Amino acid sequence: xxxxxxxxxxxxxxxxxxxxxxxxxxxxxxxxxxxxxxxxxxxxxxxxxxxxxxxxxxxxxxxxxxxxxxxxxxxxxxxxxxxxxxxxxxxxxxxxxxxxxxxxxxxxxxxxxxxxxxxxxxxxxxxxxxxxxxxxxxxxxxxxxxxxxxxxxxxxxxxxxxxxxxxxxxxxxxxxxxxxxxxxxxxxxxxxxxxxxxxxxxxxxxxxxxxxxxxxxxxxxxxxxxxxxxxxxxxxxxxxxxxxxxxxxxxxxxxxxxxxxxxxxxxxxxxxxxxxxxxxxxxxxxxxxxxxxxxxxxxxxxxxxxxxxxxxxxxxxxxxxxxxxxxxxxxxxxxxxxxxxxxxxxxxxxxxxxxxxxxxxxxxxxxxxxxxxxxxxxxxxxxxxxxxxxxxxxxxxxxxxxxxxxxxxxxxxxxxxxxxxxxxxxxxxxxxxxxxxxxxxxxxxxxxxxxxxxxxxxxxxxxxxxxxxxxxxxxxxxxxxxxxxxxxxxxxxxxxxxxxxxxxxxxxxxxxxxxxxxxxxxxxxxxxxxxxxxxxxxxxxxxxxxxxxxxxxxxxxxxxxxxxxxxxxxxxxxxxxxxxxxxxxxxxxxxxxxxxxxxxxxxxxxxxxxxxxxxxxxxxxxxxxxxxxxxxxxxxxxxxxxxx
Amino acid sequence: xxxxxxxxxxxxxxxxxxxxxxxxxxxxxxxxxxxxxxxxxxxxxxxxxxxxxxxxxxxxxxxxxxxxxxxxxxxxxxxxxxxxxxxxxxxxxxxxxxxxxxxxxxxxxxxxxxxxxxxxxxxxx
Numbered sequence: 124x125x126x127x128x129x130x131x132x133x134x135x136x137x138x139x140x141x142x143x144x145x146x147x148x149x150x151x152x153x154x155x156x157x158x159x160x161x162x163x164x165x166x167x168x169x170x171x172x173x174x175x176x177x178x179x180x181x182x183x184x185x186x187x188x189x190x191x192x193x194x195x196x197x198x199x200x201x202x203x204x205x206x207x208x209x210x211x212x213x214x215x216x217x218x219x220x221x222x223x224x225x226x227x228x229x230x231x232x233x234x235x236x237x238x239x240x241x242x243x244x245x246x247x248x249x250x251x252x253x254x255x256x257x258x259x260x261x262x263x264x265x266x267x268x269x270x271x272x273x274x275x276x277x278x279x280x281x282x283x284x285x286x287x288x289x290x291x292x293x294x295x296x297x298x299x300x301x302x303x304x305x306x307x308x309x310x311x312x313x314x315x316x317x318x319x320x321x322x323x324x325x326x327x328x329x330x331x332x333x334x335x336x337x338x339x340x341x342x343x344x345x346x347x348x349x350x351x352x353x354x355x356x357x358x359x360x361x362x363x364x365x366x367x368x369x370x371x372x373x374x375x376x377x378x379x380x381x382x383x384x385x386x387x388x389x390x391x392x393x394x395x396x397x398x399x400x401x402x403x404x405x406x407x408x409x410x411x412x413x414x415x416x417x418x419x420x421x422x423x424x425x426x427x428x429x430x431x432x433x434x435x436x437x438x439x440x441x442x443x444x445x446x447x448x449x450x451x452x453x454x455x456x457x458x459x460x461x462x463x464x465x466x467x468x469x470x471x472x473x474x475x476x477x478x479x480x481x482x483x484x485x486x487x488x489x490x491x492x493x494x495x496x497x498x499x500x501x502x503x504x505x506x507x508x509x510x511x512x513x514x515x516x517x518x519x520x521x522x523x524x525x526x527x528x529x530x531x532x533x534x535x536x537x538x539x540x541x542x543x544x545x546x547x548x549x550x551x552x553x554x555x556x557x558x559x560x561x562x563x564x565x566x567x568x569x570x571x572x573x574x575x576x577x578x579x580x581x582x583x584x585x586x587x588x589x590x591x592x593x594x595x596x597x598x599x600x601x602x603x604x605x606x607x608x609x610x611x612x613x614x615x616x617x618x619x620x621x622x623x624x625x626x627x628x629x630x631x632x633x634x635x636x637x638x639x640x641x642x643x644x645x646x647x648x649x650x651x652x653x654x655x656x657x658x659x660x661x662x663x664x665x666x667x668x669x670x671x672x673x674x675x676x677x678x679x680x681x682x683x684x685x686x687x688x689x690x691x692x693x694x695x696x697x698x699x700x701x702x703x704x705x706x707x708x709x710x711x712x713x714x715x716x717x718x719x720x721x722x723x724x725x726x727x728x729x730x731x732x733x734x735x736x737x738x739x740x741x742x743x744x745x746x747x748x749x750x751x752x753x754x755x756x757x758x759x760x761x762x763x764x765x766x767x
Numbered sequence: 768x769x770x771x772x773x774x775x776x777x778x779x780x781x782x783x784x785x786x787x788x789x790x791x792x793x794x795x796x797x798x799x800x801x802x803x804x805x806x807x808x809x810x811x812x813x814x815x816x817x818x819x820x821x822x823x824x825x826x827x828x829x830x831x832x833x834x835x836x837x838x839x840x841x842x843x844x845x846x847x848x849x850x851x852x853x854x855x856x857x858x859x860x861x862x863x864x865x866x867x868x869x870x871x872x873x874x875x876x877x878x879x880x881x882x883x884x885x886x887x888x889x890x891x892x
Contacts, residue, residue: 477828477854566884571835572821573882579823589889604826687816691827691856694813698856704813766816767825 191367194223194360196329200336200372202232206260206287208251208641209233210244212271214264216291216307219360221262233260236641236672239664241268243634245275245350246662248286250599250635253435253621255642256410258285258343265292265312265354273316274628278635279350280319281466281509282434282625283407283498285343286350292325294356313352318506321349329359329370337373345378346523347498382530383496383522390518391461391494392534396543398459398492400550401427402446404471405524406434407464407497407622414525415617418463421532424539426551428453433609434466436620441562441613443555448565448610454486464497464524466625468514479699496520496527509626565610577763578738580681581607586741587651587679588612590749594649597621600636602655602681603767618648630661633678637669637757640676649752650676654759656713656720657686663723669757670728677752678759679745680720682734683766685712690766720761733761797841798866800873808871812863817855822878828854836880837872844872 197220201209213221224235238244241263248259263272269290279286293299293308313323322342326332332355339351364370383391395401403422409415418438422429428446430453431438438445446453454460454472462468472493473483487493493516500521503510520527539547569581584607598608599621614620621639624631636652643650659665659680669676690711694704708714717734724731730751732744741762748758809815814834817827822835839847845868848858863871884890 475828563884566890567881568824568833569890570882570884570887571823571833571878571880572819573887575821577820579819579821580825581823585887585889606826688827691816694816695827695854695856698858698862701859701861703862704811707813765819765821765823765825767819767831 189363191364192219192223192227192360193329193332193362193364194219194221195227196364196367196370197332197336197355197360198223198228200333201260202228203372204287204336204340204375206233206258207255208236209260209262210236210238210247210638211262212238212241212244212264212268214262214268214291214307215304216265216268216293216357217262217289217355217360218291219357220289220291220355223360235262236668238634238668240662241271242273242275242630243637243662243665243668245272245279245286245288246631246634247638247641247665247668248288249275249279249282249284249625249631250621250638250640251642252279252284252286252348252638253282254597254599254618254639258287258340259638260287260289263288263290264307265290266307266309266315269312269315274630275634276316276350277319277507278624278626278628278631280321280626281507282622283347283349284625285348287340287343288320288350288352290352290354291357291360292354293358294325295358298358312354316352318504319350320352321347321502323352323354325354325356326359327356329364332359333370333372337375340375341378346380346526347502349502380523380526381498381501381521383520383527385530387518387520388527388530389534391496391520392531392538394459394492394494394518395425395427395461396535396538398427398457400457401425401459401461402453402457403427403429404432404460404462404465404468405429405437406432406462406466406471408524409435409437409617410525412617414528417525417528417532421528421535423551424532424535424547426547426554428457428554430454430471432465432471433620433623434464435622436614436617439613439615440609441558441615443558444551445558446554446561448561449557451486455488457487457491459492459494460487461494462496462514462516463528465495465499465514467511468493468495468499468516469512477695492517494518494520496522496531497524498522562610565607569607569611572765574738575765576736576738577683577765578735578741579765580767581611582738583679583681583741583762583764584608584611584653586738586745587653590742590745591649591651594749595647597639597643597648597650598652599639599643599650599676600632600652600654602632602653602658606767608653618643618646629658632658633662633665634668636678637665637674637676640669640674640757641672644675644755649749652676652678653681654678656680656682656684656718659720660713660718663727666724666727666729666757666759673755674757675752675755676757677745677748678724678757680733680759680761682718682720682761682763684714684717684763685766687711687766720759724759724761730756730758731761732759733763735760735762798869800869800871800876802870802873802877804867805870805872805874805877808863808867809874812858812871813856814871822875831855833881834875835878837875839872841869841872844868 244261248261251259292312299305324335326335343351422444429438429444430450431447472486475483495514495516572579580603597618640650693707697704721731721733735744744760748760751758817825817831818834819825824833825831
């Protein structure tokens with residue numbers, strides 16, 4: 124039995140040469156020496172000492188160089204997919220393709236992004252894909268790397284974001300190095316995450332890889348989008364190519380996106396045009412600037428309320444028809460609710476009471492008509508319950524929201540006559556007045572505690588807005604929910620906001636923000652992320668990646684020194700029992716010692732300031748940090764804030 | 768099922784208890800509040816966790832309204848504490864007495880309310 128990996132220049136997958144290969148390996152290896160020493164011929168045994176054998180044996184058929192590899196071909200395939208970046212934490216199981224990317228592929232398309240954790244790699248890819256519109260690749264170790272990556276994958280899946288994940292594996296047990304390589308190999312490594320990837324494969328040949336690689340990209344980027352996984356056998360990556368002429372890279376056809384059925388779209392238009400108070404709810408609709416414009420066009424045609432749930436940057440925050448912060452009132456008045464790409468239709472139109480007896484209550488009137496448009500109905504898995512409660516709507520249109528909007532807008536415009544248009548104008552004026560009042564109320568509320576320390580989140584956001592508003596800014600992460608930025612800032616383009624995590628897995632915000640900032644880099648945008656302290660503690664190594672790869676991003680720490688949502692939950696439980704909250708800090712706070720995030724940042728090579736406790740120190744700190752970011756580097760300002 | 772019955776019974780009992788103070792409210796004098804003690808309670812009992820140290824408001828499962836310069840009177844304020852209308856944690860009398868409630872209310876009434884945004888340079892344009 125040979126326990127060595129065979130000679131690289133011999134085609135290990137060519138079973139016709141297997142006998143030759145086995146002989147060569149035996150001659151070259153210590154085990155082979157031992158075998159020879161055990162030769163039954165006593166004369167040979169007497170003549171050969173083990174150390175002498177190694178030095179004096181004639182040259183073996185055990186080449187040490189090669190001129191081609193499967194990894195090179197894999198790079199050729201990846202280059203056809205136009206993938207700019209590949210985030211990795213280096214690992215032996217994909218050393219073949221890694222070497223091919225950096226040398227054969229000259230580290231471009233994809234360029235490797237070094238990450239100190241696989242969850243960082245996947246979350247960066249999630250943030251990148253939403254901002255750029257194209258997926259980013261990730262390479263991870265099989266088994267252990269994939270286990271680290273799993274949380275990020277789940278977020279991306281729940282968020283319906285494509286991530287092009289490849290892992291290394293050593294399929295052939297005979298070729299595994301004793302020890303670690305066994306622990307790092309699996310029969311079916313994708314089984315771990317199959318509940319939350321859209322498709323996976325483990326190609327058995329290079330041609331198989333080529334087709335699966337293109338197929339994976341196509342599947343990942345066809346709505347509903349989601350991560351895909353390819354398990355790459357190490358032998359396949361490393362071995363020479365046997366028959367290069369036989370290999371063919373299939374072309375990546377542009378997929379025509381699924382649109383809603385025309386008759387259903389026309390019916391939706393009829394209902395929208397005839398409604399007295401229609402409201403549009405949108406969540407994960409906008410993928411492109413065109414999608415952003417289309418929602419505006421639809422809303423302005425109807426002069427109806429729009430509620431942006433924030434899964435993507437769907438609708439301008441200061442648009443007169445934006446009623447996002449009046450959701451219960453607007454839905455309560457609506458006679459038609461039109462939900463586009465809602466992650467949770469039911470939850471969007473119901474209130475939920477988190478009391479001893481949990482219950483829901485509708486926000487809407489009993490006779491309201493409801494329409495859904497989106498890809499939710501095209502794809503659902505069973506185990507993880509991220510599909511939410513059943514959307515009990517009157518008309519469900521299965522199709523991509525953004526792709527269906529042009530037909531819907533055309534159908535709506537076709538039905539709107541002059542008489543309706545006049546009525547719509549009156550409706551729009553009332554909504555505009557309500558929007559203005561909402562903004563003014565937000566400004567007024569933001570002044571409460573203006574000079575207080577800890578610094579209010581409103582003051583933080585107002586000061587930040589003052590510094591970025593004249594820049595080409597992009598809020599790539601937000602650890603304080605849709606509170607002050609969306610109330611105070613003017614989000615007027617599709618890249619101003621990048622949505623939420625999807626699965627609410629903590630540890631998303633820091634790396635996903637860095638990924639989005641990487642996508643923004645080529646546009647020269649000023650990327651800003653409001654960063655929770657608890658989230659940062661899951662993936663602080665993100666800061667090193669941002670420094671190493673010169674990713675310009677400004678992290679503003681919303682440092683409330685707690686896992687504050689959980690603190691409040693514990694408080695709620697304690698109050699149920701009338702036990703007081705004296706112990707609610709146990710297990711929920713990040714104090715004693717307080718975390719000095721500016722020093723943490725500096726340790727990773729990132730410009731850091733803070734902790735800022737005096738609100739009057741905010742503006743100069745932000746100015747200095749933004750100057751660093753505008754030079755192309757990351758910066759972090761640690762701000763000690765109110766809990767919310 | 769037994770647990771459900773137990774919970775329903777418990778909630779019903781709470782509702783009955785909740786009616787008691789309302790029934791007596793007309794005959795009970797409103798306690799005068801001590802704002803300084805109210806501030807201590809506001810921090811110690813965790814009001815600030817959702818509503819902010821300055822009563823500026825915040826969020827729990829949903830929005831937590833601003834309390835600075837609240838227009839709520841004692842009875843309405845106490846009712847919200849004892850039987851919250853939303854997901855706000857309930858504050859039973861064992862945790863916060865009626866006098867404590869009055870003190871907290873005095874504190875939030877004493878908090879500086881919003882300033883005019885026009886007085887703050889950031890909000891001028």
